[in-house]
Amino acid sequence: MTDNDKTEILKVLIADDEPASRFGMKRALQKQGYLILEAADGREAVRICREQRPEIALLDLNMPKLAGMKALEKIVAADNPPLVIVVTAYGSEKVAVDAMKNGAYDYVAKPYEVDELRMAVARAAETVMLRREAEKLRSEVRQGVGFGRMVGQSAAIRQVFSAIEKVAAADVAVLITGESGTGKELAAREIHARSRRSAGPLIVVNSAAMPETLVESELFGCEKGAFTGAEEQRQGKFELADGGTLFLDEIGDMSAGTQAKILRILEEQTFERLGGGASIRVNVRLISATNRDIRKLIETERFREDLYFRLKVVEIVLPPLRERPEDIPLLAEHFLGVMVRKHGRGPRAITPDAVKALVAQPWPGNIRQLANAIENCVVMASGDEVRLEDLPEDIVKPGAADASAIAVRHDLPFREAKQEFVRSFERTYLLRKLEENDGNISRTAEALGMQRQNLQQKLRDLGTR
Ligand SMILES: Nc1ncnc2c1ncn2[C@@H]1O[C@H](COP(=O)(O)OP(=O)(O)OP(=O)(O)O)[C@@H](O)[C@H]1O
Ligand SMILES: [Mg+2]
Known part of the structure; x- marks a missing residue:
């Protein structure tokens, strides 16, 4: 996320028929740096969403003119709708669940703690930012970040x-x-x-x-x-x-x-x-x-x-993919688009969690392996997004399937094939341990029972340092 995005002001609509209630929410949120919009009934809430395009809307479900649930339906049906947090009376969880089914993002029960309200809005704001970042990435891919058909920015x-x-x-x-x-x-x-x-x-x-x-x-x-x-x-x-x-x-x-x-x-x-x-x-x-x-x-x-x-x-x-991990999100988005076009269906985005897991992989088969993993997700995933749990097994649970993630080089003579395999194993194993120890070489060496210098030399030999 760029600094620019972080400082961007988000618009939050507060829709509630009671002025005192609106005032309370406004006070709780204004200090957080949001721009507050207000609506006193459901119809007005729908209009403001259409005209002013807030990123987040707090919607009281008990409102005159257009009842809250109807207003919710209209708001979320529009193009580029805000994330709606419904505000329900305490004890009406069923209504809250219905609202979520109808497209609400979250709910808060009244009376609420101020912190609870702030947290709910902050979570929604985070989601808005992450989606924007993903959208930016997608549009960069559409514009072809790279060189001809080659994607990459590293x-x-x-x-x-x-x-x-x-x-x-x-x-x-x-x-x-x-x-x-x-x-x-x-x-x-x-x-x-x-x-x-x-x-x-x-x-x-x-x-x-x-x-x-x-x-x-x-x-x-x-x-x-x-x-x-x-x-x-x-x-x-x-x-x-x-x-x-x-x-x-x-x-x-x-x-x-x-x-x-x-x-x-x-x-x-x-x-x-x-x-x-x-x-x-x-x-x-x-x-x-x-x-x-x-x-x-x-x-x-x-x-x-x-x-x-x-x-x-x-x-x-051509550098191996693991030496330019910053290209992985871009390539993953690129292949998502390619594979969705190829199969005529599939998820539209990859969640930030899943992207992070992809970036952490050693990718012994490089870009071809990444393309295959994304194709696997497009074929297997059922939702709108590729989530962490939709990634191929060897990526989510690397420990279980590391050996199969390491390519056996059938094209090499035995000695070299074995050497390559061992090197891949060492790379996969050591990089993971290093990651588990926050990149701290001394701690990693200790955890592995190795001399610090040996580990350092090994990492250098493997071309990872
Ligand atoms: N920078 C890139 N951007 C997008 N796609 C890429 C990029 N590099 C490679 N690919 C894709 O990854 C796959 C593998 O690439 P390619 O066949 O060129 O690899 P290679 O180095 O020739 O592999 P091998 O040594 O196994 O023959 C192809 O589908 C290719 O289109
Ligand atoms: Mg080739």
């Missing part, structure tokens, strides 16, 4: 946006790295869309899924009869991408043979179709991506350094 993601902007204009080879689900493909699409090549094609090649025997026909195409099964001439991906961008995804999983073939075409700039004569020259911009630690792959000689330098004229690193 310093870390803004650096990515500005890098994308620069390389888009430059027509150089770009390597995009980052954990799974951080938005590498989306970033590649954004680069293409902002480049001079945007009118040309963007062709995606999944290097990992490509069997080595088919690399050449896939990438370079083939002439009719080049091999059994080649019944007609086919263009390869490089040719299809002519004048546009070729996106080589998952390059960290490319076989040695494929690496050699791709390097050759990058060096020679020309190629021939399989079984065909004339050499073909194409004008293609290369963007590649991997979620593997490419430097380690080079060190262990599983990725060619010469190819790496060709692909990485510029490298863009």
Whole structure:
């Protein structure tokens, strides 16, 4: 909430037929900094709500002209109605319950303690503010806070946006790295869309899924009869991408043979179709991506350094979601809108409690995992809002399902997959303990039976400090 919102003056309507009663309420509330409006009967209350749009209305249910309950119905049926706190006679709880069913926000029984009245109004004021904040967030999302289709406002993601902007204009080879689900493909699409090549094609090649025997026909195409099964001439991906961008995804999983073939075409700039004569020259911009630690792959000689330098004229690193938690509310709202449109139904908002729980998650699967969690809520939630209890189990009760929240990296060899899993576990576990101890490292270390320095080093190694 901005300071601006905090200092905003809320209008409170007091609707009661007894002047003394109005006076009492007014006195109780005026000092709290509200702007007080008054109505002496139900009809006037409805009119003032329509014309002056108070945020909160205190409505006595025993009033002449238009009875309180009828006035309530009219008030809450209007566009953007105030939160109505009904004032009932002591002992008439049933009436109060009926009023709540009819859309009242809260009730206070007469005679009331001044503090009780103030508390009820303060609670309503808090709700007004929270709703405004949520509305502001939604309108920011509608206006597209971020960069093209990429949502985000954090310093870390803004650096990515500005890098994308620069390389888009430059027509150089770009390597995009980052954990799974951080938005590498989306970033590649954004680069293409902002480049001079945007009118040309963007062709995606999944290097990992490509069997080595088919690399050449896939990438370079083939002439009719080049091999059994080649019944007609086919263009390869490089040719299809002519004048546009070729996106080589998952390059960290490319076989040695494929690496050699791709390097050759990058060096020679020309190629021939399989079984065909004339050499073909194409004008293609290369963007590649991997979620593997490419430097380690080079060190262990599983990725060619010469190819790496060709692909990485510029490298863009996408930060994991847990390193930019301030983007989570925005992304959650964004995906809520996307998923409600996709399914044609679903909740309109996420309660502040639920947003807080989302922000506290480590999100090992990053933005993709967040999108899936929100989709789950849209499909499963029954109310108007996503509440804390509507969040997927592993988010509400992280302790019970932490292990399943940690992604098993089936794409890695055993040792690395195990290392990654352990790291994720350490991160999830330590961050939670740290949070339980209000971020105090000494206290956390003590609670865990660890040396303070060890914990600090561990957090640094995990990239969380
Ligand atoms: N900044 C963002 N704003 C909105 N949506 C995003 C953002 N980043 C990613 N997404 C969405 O999250 C999902 C995952 O993104 P993407 O496929 O680009 O990730 P990736 O890094 O390529 O993952 P992997 O390594 O698993 O291939 C997609 O649905 C994408 O549209
Ligand atoms: Mg991808």
